[in-house]
Every structure is written in structure tokens, then in C-alpha cells.
Amino acid sequence: MLAGLLADARVWKLKGASAAPPRPVWPTGRPALDAHLPGGGWPTATLVEVLIADHGLGEVQLFLPALIASQREALGQTPWLVWIAPPHEPYAPALAQQGVDLRRFLVVRPASAIEALWAAEQALSSGACAAVFLWLKGGDERWLRRLKLAAEEGGALGVLVRPDRHRFESSPASLRFSMSREDGTLRVELLKVRGGRPGSIDLDLR
Amino acid sequence: MPVYARSRPLWYAAVFSPLPATGSSPEPLHRLAMRAQRFTSFVSLEPPGALVLEIRGSLRLFGPLESLKNRIDADWEEIGVRARSAVAPSAPAALWLARAGEQALIEDPAALAAALSHLPIGCGAWDAKRLERLRAIGVVCLGDLLRLPRAGLARRFGADFIDELDALCARGPAPRRAFVAPELFHERCEFEVEIDRTAMLSVALGPMIERCARFLRERQAGVRRLRLRLSHRAAPATRLTLGFAGVTGDARRFDGVLAEHLSRLTLPAPVRSALLASGPLERLSAATLDAFGAAAGRDAAGAHAGALQLIERLRARLGEKAVYGVSAVAEHRPEAASRRVHALRLVAAPAADGLLVGEDVPRPVWLLQEPVLLAPRAAPAGDWRVEQGPERIESGWWDDAGIARDYYVARHAHGARLWVFQERRSGGWYLHGVFA
Numbered sequence: 001m002l003a004g005l006l007a008d009a010r011v012w013k014l015k016g017a018s019a020a021p022p023r024p025v026w027p028t029g030r031p032a033l034d035a036h037l038p039g040g041g042w043p044t045a046t047l048v049e050v051l052i053a054d055h056g057l058g059e060v061q062l063f064l065p066a067l068i069a070s071q072r073e074a075l076g077q078t079p080w081l082v083w084i085a086p087p088h089e090p091y092a093p094a095l096a097q098q099g100v101d102l103r104r105f106l107v108v109r110p111a112s113a114i115e116a117l118w119a120a121e122q123a124l125s126s127g128a129c130a131a132v133f134l135w136l137k138g139g140d141e142r143w144l145r146r147l148k149l150a151a152e153e154g155g156a157l158g159v160l161v162r163p164d165r166h167r168f169e170s171s172p173a174s175l176r177f178s179m180s181r182e183d184g185t186l187r188v189e190l191l192k193v194r195g196g197r198p199g200s201i202d203l204d205l206r
Numbered sequence: 207m208p209v210y211a212r213s214r215p216l217w218y219a220a221v222f223s224p225l226p227a228t229g230s231s232p233e234p235l236h237r238l239a240m241r242a243q244r245f246t247s248f249v250s251l252e253p254p255g256a257l258v259l260e261i262r263g264s265l266r267l268f269g270p271l272e273s274l275k276n277r278i279d280a281d282w283e284e285i286g287v288r289a290r291s292a293v294a295p296s297a298p299a300a301l302w303l304a305r306a307g308e309q310a311l312i313e314d315p316a317a318l319a320a321a322l323s324h325l326p327i328g329c330g331a332w333d334a335k336r337l338e339r340l341r342a343i344g345v346v347c348l349g350d351l352l353r354l355p356r357a358g359l360a361r362r363f364g365a366d367f368i369d370e371l372d373a374l375c376a377r378g379p380a381p382r383r384a385f386v387a388p389e390l391f392h393e394r395c396e397f398e399v400e401i402d403r404t405a406m407l408s409v410a411l412g413p414m415i416e417r418c419a420r421f422l423r424e425r426q427a428g429v430r431r432l433r434l435r436l437s438h439r440a441a442p443a444t445r446l447t448l449g450f451a452g453v454t455g456d457a458r459r460f461d462g463v464l465a466e467h468l469s470r471l472t473l474p475a476p477v478r479s480a481l482l483a484s485g486p487l488e489r490l491s492a493a494t495l496d497a498f499g500a501a502a503g504r505d506a507a508g509a510h511a512g513a514l515q516l517i518e519r520l521r522a523r524l525g526e527k528a529v530y531g532v533s534a535v536a537e538h539r540p541e542a543a544s545r546r547v548h549a550l551r552l553v554a555a556p557a558a559d560g561l562l563v564g565e566d567v568p569r570p571v572w573l574l575q576e577p578v579l580l581a582p583r584a585a586p587a588g589d590w591r592v593e594q595g596p597e598r599i600e601s602g603w604w605d606d607a608g609i610a611r612d613y614y615v616a617r618h619a620h621g622a623r624l625w626v627f628q629e630r631r632s633g634g635w636y637l638h639g640v641f642a
Contacts, residue, residue: 053620054618054620054621054622055572055622055640055642056572056618056621056622056623056624056640056641056642057621057622057623057642058623058641058642059642060571060642061571061641061642080513080516086572087572087640088572088573088574088575088639088640089532089544089572089573089574089575090532090544090571090572090573091532091544091569091570091571091572091573091639092532092533092534092535092543092544092545093534093540093543093544093569094569094570094571095532095571096534097564097565097567097569102531102532102533102534103531104513105531105532106517106529106530106531107529107530107531107532107546108520108524108528108529109524109527109528109529109530110524110528111524111528115523115524118523119520119523119524122516122519122520123516123520126512126513126515126516127512128512128513128516129513129516180621181620181621181622182621186621
């Protein structure tokens with residue numbers, strides 16, 4: 001009877017789910033934000049989508065504490081950071097100043113959106129990256145689904161930065177939020193939080 | 207005498223001017239030395255820009271002395287290298303004559319001293335100090351020097367100097383080290399049948415890749431590049447360069463990059479044969495191997511290999527220039543304080559090398575390629591305001607790109623945090639970076 005129970009696919013599925021090692025979560029460094037996120041921080045092995053109307057709102061700052069911690073704590077597991085198609089040239093003094101290990105930092109400049117998506121898929125699934133950032137103007141759902149699968153395979157945090165106008169399109173990202181700024185406060189609007197609480201958070205981020 | 211003369215060495219010297227000063231390997235002089243090996247088995251380097259060839263044995267093959275010399279001279283001309291040359295019974299004498307620009311052909315050792323006597327002592331590539339001391343005692347040309355009493359010269363300049371002069375005049379031995387060409391992997395493979403599909407090609411090339419890896423393993427060496435040439439019956443050859451992120455001899459990485467290239471390759475015609483050639487071999491040492499792996503054990507080494515494979519795959523498809531790192535440079539000018547790094551030094555390099563700015567000095571994550579003019583004169587009103595500053599940056603006065611700027615952190619009405627500066631000379635305001 002027990003054997004019959006164990007043979008039941010649903011039980012196996014459930015067991016498999018609970019036995020899976022917990023994915024590491026990187027605290028954002030902002031308790032108000034952590035409180036809304038499952039596990040209390042940025043998830044890994046999945047895709048996060050950031051929607052912004054304009055660059056320079058603090059979209060990188062929001063992730064930097066997690067990036068630096070992931071590089072430090074992965075200890076020799078080659079925690080590479082890969083930035084694909086950033087809107088401007090990443091400035092080494094600023095990154096080094098904040099604690100990013102530039103020896104494991106890679107910039108990729110693809111010639112087209114398709115190549116950018118391909119590069120992101122490669123980096124996410126390689127198992128060599130702590131986080132992969134992709135700045136993208138478009139991108140269809142089929143491609144984004146591939147990126148999410150690649151992130152799940154490689155265990156990396158995938159961050160997709162897109163213009164705010166994509167907010168009403170459906171997206172496979174397990175965490176989606178938009179950023180805006182009003183008088184010195186940064187508003188993070190959590191549109192979709194798998195396993196957490198959607199909502200709006202005001203952060204005191206410069 | 208004739209019997210003796212036939213067994214005596216005879217030297218051809220070529221002095222190149224100027225040699226293309228590339229930082230590439232193999233060095234230009236090595237490349238010329240490899241080329242010169244078609245004339246003789248004994249080629250010797252005379253850095254920085256000369257070669258000497260022992261050509262006594264070559265006379266039988268290439269005919270009388272004069273035509274042999276003309277032939278070697280013509281060979282330099284053919285590859286567009288300017289060379290002055292001379293032939294003499296001693297290597298240093300041939301070099302002296304070549305540097306003096308004399309197209310001399312001297313076979314008889316007895317005639318050598320007389321032929322050299324009028325050469326200025328500057329043709330000897332001696333150091334400035336020695337030349338100065340010689341001039342001080344009235345020596346202008348080699349003849350003046352050879353006339354001086356040997357005992358006195360030995361006292362002043364040392365016994366080695368006398369040996370050097372004897373060697374120059376072919377009266378004493380002047381041992382030279384022969385140039386040994388660096389080893390390369392170079393293999394050609396004719397296919398049993400013509401191959402018209404890239405999938406088949408990758409199978410067909412497998413054994414050659416494997417042999418190349420074994421060749422490297424036996425020499426404990428690796429390469430940064432492999433060149434593959436595919437020959438077709440009715441089309442020009444297809445050439446591929448397989449580039450690796452660091453020195454490697456690993457067949458799996460060769461396969462990985464090759465597969466990426468082949469997946470995008472459209473064959474113009476079926477392939478009849480393939481040529482695989484390595485770049486210069488480099489020793490696999492602790493420095494070229496992987497530092498993370500050495501420090502952190504086998505798991506990390508595996509993960510690091512994954513990172514290298516990722517970089518290679520990205521580069522194979524997107525191009526070498528499209529995948530790079532950044533590094534901070536100790537420069538006051540903000541635009542010069544960061545640079546792209548294509549030769550990824552995955553090893554050494556302290557994390558914050560060349561960092562000049564402290565932790566509390568604001569620096570933006572994005573730097574614009576060129577500062578963008580916001581307002582030609584006074585501070586612009588309206589859509590942005592200053593939040594922090596100024597930070598005065600003045601530098602570069604020693605070159606043409608000197609700057610005098612006051613940097614501020616500003617906030618755009620839409621919320622973006624900007625790095626702007628006012629140029630002190632013109633008073634103009636520029637956007638230079640974005641805090642993201």
C-alpha cells in the first residue's frame with residue numbers, strides 16, 4: 001500500500017518539491033523591500049523584470065548590495081557578473097569604489113536584440129554567473145520564457161531592464177516591478193511577486 | 207689555404223631598418239629568422255634588429271657567393287622589409303659592414319682588417335660610454351683602434367675587449383647561438399570524400415583537434431588561438447580563427463569554440479581538405495592556468511572553466527571586441543580613469559588597482575562616451591538642479607587633453623541622478639555620467 005502511494009506521481013512531485021535545496025536569496029539591503037519578497041531578498045535561479053521610464057533612477061543601486069554579497073560569498077565558485085547591452089559604458093572607478101570585483105565582471109555588446117537575448121541565455125545557463133543583467137527595448141514572451149528556464153538551469157539571478165511601457169504585457173518573470181521617483185523618494189511598485197506580497201514601497205534611495 | 211678556407215665559416219649579416227615594432231608574438235625578428243632558415247640551418251639573432259646567417263654550406267646549393275647574397279637580399283625586398291647586408295668571414299665584421307651600409311663581399315680573412323679599417327667606431331653597436339672613452343684617446347675609425355698597442359688596450363678596456371677585436375677580424379673564436387624556431391602545431395588533413403555539411407565537418411575535424419590537444423599536452427603547452435583553413439575545389443578557402451579566453455590545451459574548449467563557429471558557417475562549396483595551425487605555443491604555468499582553481503580546489507576549477515567557455519562562446523558568435531571587462535586606471539581625467547580590457551586577465555590584478563577616488567566621492571555607474579553639452583554658458587534653469595558639489599577636477603596639463611572642471615551631482619526633473627560638470631574656461635555645462 002505504501003509502495004502504491006509512493007508510486008503516485010503527485011506524491012513524488014510534492015516530495016521532489018520539498019526536497020529541493022532552497023535557492024539562495026540575496027537581501028536587498030532595504031528591510032522594507034525585503035519584507036515583500038519571498039525569503040526576504042532577491043531570488044536567484046529565476047528572472048526579475050525591472051520596468052523604468054528613464055535610466056538613472058537607481059536601478060543598479062538597488063541590486064548592488066546583493067551583487068557584491070553574491071560575489072564575496074560564492075567564494076571561488078566564479079561568481080561572474082555579466083552586463084549585456086547596458087545603455088552607457090559601465091564606469092570602472094564607480095563599480096570598484098562600491099566593491100564590485102572587476103576581475104569577474106563582463107560587459108557584452110551584441111549587435112542586435114536577438115543576439116543580446118542569445119547572450120543572456122548563454123550566460124544565465126552557464127552556471128558561472130551570480131547575476132546577469134540585460135537591458136532590452138523589446139523582447140517577446142517566448143524569448144523571456146527561455147531566459148527564465150536558462151536562469152533556473154544555471155542558478156543565476158537574471159535581471160531584465162525594460163522600458164515602462166511593457167508593464168501591461170504578460171511576462172514570465174517571477175518578480176516584476178516598476179520604478180519611479182518623486183521628490184527624493186524612490187517608489188518601487190511590485191506588480192508581480194511569486195510567493196510574496198505585491199504592493200508599493202517608498203525607499204529613501206539617493 | 208684553399209682547403210682551410212672552404213671549411214671556414216662565412217657570415218651574411220642583415221641589419222633591418224626599421225623593424226615593425228609590434229607587441230605581437232612571435233616577434234618580428236623571429237619571423238624574419240624563420241624565413242631566413244630557408245637559406246641556411248644556422249641563423250643567429252642579433253637583437254634588436256639584425257640577423258646573421260652562416261652561409262658557407264649554402265654556397266653549394268645556391269651557387270656563387272654573389273648570387274647567393276643577391277638572392278637573400280631579394281627575399282627581404284619581396285616581403286617589404288628594408289635591409290642592409292654584407293658578407294664577411296666573421297659574424298661581427300659582417301654586422302659592422304652592414305651597419306655601415308657597405309654592400310661588402312669579403313671572403314678572405316686576410317683582407318678583412320684592411321676592409322674594416324675605415325669604418326667609424328659607431329658601427330660597432332658599442333655603448334655610449336665606451337665610444338666616448340675611445341674618442342677621448344683619438345680613435346675615430348676602426349683602423350685607429352687596430353693600430354694601438356694591444357697591451358695598452360687590454361689595460362684600459364679589459365682583456366675581453368681584445369678578444370672582441372680578434373673575433374671581429376676573424377682571428378679568434380666568436381661563438382654564436384643558433385636560432386631555434388618555436389614549435390607550432392600545423393597539420394593538414396585531406397578528406398576521403400568532400401564534405402558539404404557543417405555537422406559532418408565537425409565530426410571530420412574531431413581527430414585533428416584531438417591530435418592538436420595531445421601535441422600540446424606532451425609539451426605542457428597551450429595556445430590562445432587556432433587557425434583553421436578549409437579548402438574547396440571551386441571557391442577561395444574559408445578561414446576561421448578560434449580564439450580562447452586565455453591559454454589552453456583543452457580539447458573540449460577547442461570543440462566548444464569550433465562548434466560555435468561551424469554553427470554559423472555557410473560553406474561556399476564542399477570541403478576537400480582542412481589545415482589546422484596553432485598560434486605560438488605558450489607554457490601552461492601557474493600563471494596561465496587558473497588562479498581561482500589553484501586556490502579553491504577542483505570544484506571551483508570546474509566552474510572557472512565554465513566561465514572561460516562562456517566567454518569563448520560569446521566571442522565566437524559576437525566577435526572579440528563585443529565581450530570585454532573594465533578596469534580602473536590611475537588617471538585624474540574621469541574619461542581616462544576607466545578602460546575596456548579585452549585581454550581578460552582572469553588571474554592576478556588586485557581588485558581596486560589604480561583607484562584614485564575615495565568611497566565618499568560620487569562616481570556614476572554609467573559614463574557617457576563623450577560629454578554632452580547641456581548649456582553653453584550660465585547654469586541652465588528648468589529640468590534639472592544641482593544636489594551636491596562642486597568637486598574640482600583639474601589635470602592633464604602635461605598633455606594636450608588638460609581639463610579644468612567643476613563636477614556636480616544633479617537631479618533631473620524625471621528623477622534621474624546625473625553627473626554634470628561646468629567647464630571653468632568656457633563656463634559651459636555638460637552631462638558626463640548617469641548614476642543608475
